[in-house]
Amino acid sequence: MENQRTQQRIKMIYQMLFEMATGNLTFRIIKTDQNDELEKLSEILNNLAGQLHDIILQSGHVNPHYSYQNLVQTTFILDDNFIINNFNTHVPEALYYESEELFQVDFGKFIAPQSFSIWNQKKMEASLDDNYHSTFQLIYITGNNKLLPTFCTISRLRYSDKIIVNSVTTILQELLSDTKYVIKTATEKQSEAVIIQNLYDYILNHLEQPLPTLKELAVQFDSNEYRLKFGFREFFKTSIYNFYHEERLKRAHLLIQQTKIPLKEIAIMNGFNTYLNFYKAFKKRFEYTPSEVDRGPSADV
Template sequence: MENQTTQQRIKAIHQMLFEMATGNLSFRITKTDQNDEIDKLSEILNKLAEQMHDIILRSGYVNPHYSYQNVVQTTFILDDNFIISNFNAHVPDALYYKSEELFQVDFGKFIAPQSFNIWNKKKMEASLDDNYHSTVQLIFITGNNKLSPTFCTISRLRYSNKIIVNSITTILQELLSDEKYVIKTASEKQSEAVIMQNLYDYILNHLEEPLPTLKKLAAMFASEEHKLKIGFRKYFNTSVYNFYHLERLKKSHLLIQKTEIPLKEIAFICGFSAYLNFYKAFKKQYGYAPSDLNRPSE
């Protein structure tokens, strides 16, 4: 039991690091009464996130952390000799290679030496099993000479000799270099940035709940309805409600792909009171039904 609790606390640290990497500085690790090295590290990370948040706001920036926009799916299609015959549009961006550097190249060329043995083993297994499916961590060498550890699913296509390698990768974007996120004047504008940042963080942290009206949100953040409406669109290029609606759908899309939670439960987790409403909104946004997505059990 103690070992399981320790693993959960370490997992919370991993989650914190991921959230910070994607720009979410509102995430915090809950302190325990154990007062050990894990607690001390957690406290350091919490303080670091607070300091970064304060510095960004004092500098006159908003911090649009794209928790779900940053997560992209990379897909390689390999022939029976494990040569890359195709890949989706996210692969070049995720691995920092040009498309022509990837096409018709041995997939193993992009595997780091630390993963050679694992990849060779998986190749042998996939060659011998027409129904092969496995999940494994592989370390890639990127085009900018960095190592990228990624969990991949390796599977054979039915009625074909093709092999699919899928993974979920985080692509960080240089958002704060964009001038539209910079506030060019002093104190009054900075206080507006603080309000918009707090509203943005509030929405992302309460996607499972109904969105309060603009009037209630204005009262919560000591502002006015029209200021929230105009300010949010100015900084994030969308309305408050549309942002909330799209983020719920992005969260549901990710949960469907990465978990085995029933679809009706996912709809509830993402703030939809009725599955039919969720189904219609999802299909309108993505052009296909929630049940059309491949799930881990498949």
């Protein structure tokens, strides 16, 4: 029983990190009566999220969350000198380079300093072994000077001097560009940003519950229906209900892909009263059914 509680607490820490990574700074880990390292870490994460949230609001920004552009696979084909001979279509998008900037270039140019030592080691090993195959973590540095952690395999092609580097990573995709959510006007506009931010955060933290009416939301956020309705659309270019509905389905899709949770439970977790309602909404949005999503060989349907 104690081991299950510990696993659940670790799971909540992972969930907290996931929410912070996607921009949700209102998620909190519930305190326990334990006085251990996990509890201390949980408190640090809660405090960090609170401080970031306050700083962003005080500076007059609306903080949009991010959506995961689900696992992206990049494939490089290198020659015996580790020069890039070819790559798949996802590479320029993932690394923020134009295709011509990648072609016939030393692969090492795109490795972050943190990964230099491990990449040099893998190069030496691959040079000495015609049947080489290895799996390891690698950090790319992108064209916009950001770090992109990946999980890689490097292997040699049989009957060829070519070397294949496959990488899998998860890319964060901005919902809005920077210029659209920076508020440059005075106090009244900043106050509106705070209200819309709070509404935005509330929706994302209550996707498993029915969405209150616009009138109820206006009372809850000490505003009025007109201000909420048009303020939300001004900042996020969609209606409150459409945003709520879209986010429920996107989160459900991600849960189907990346967890073993049964489909009926995923439907309930995302605020659908019946699996049939979830099934119809999911199929209408994605044009395929929940059971058609690839859950991987070990996932339970």
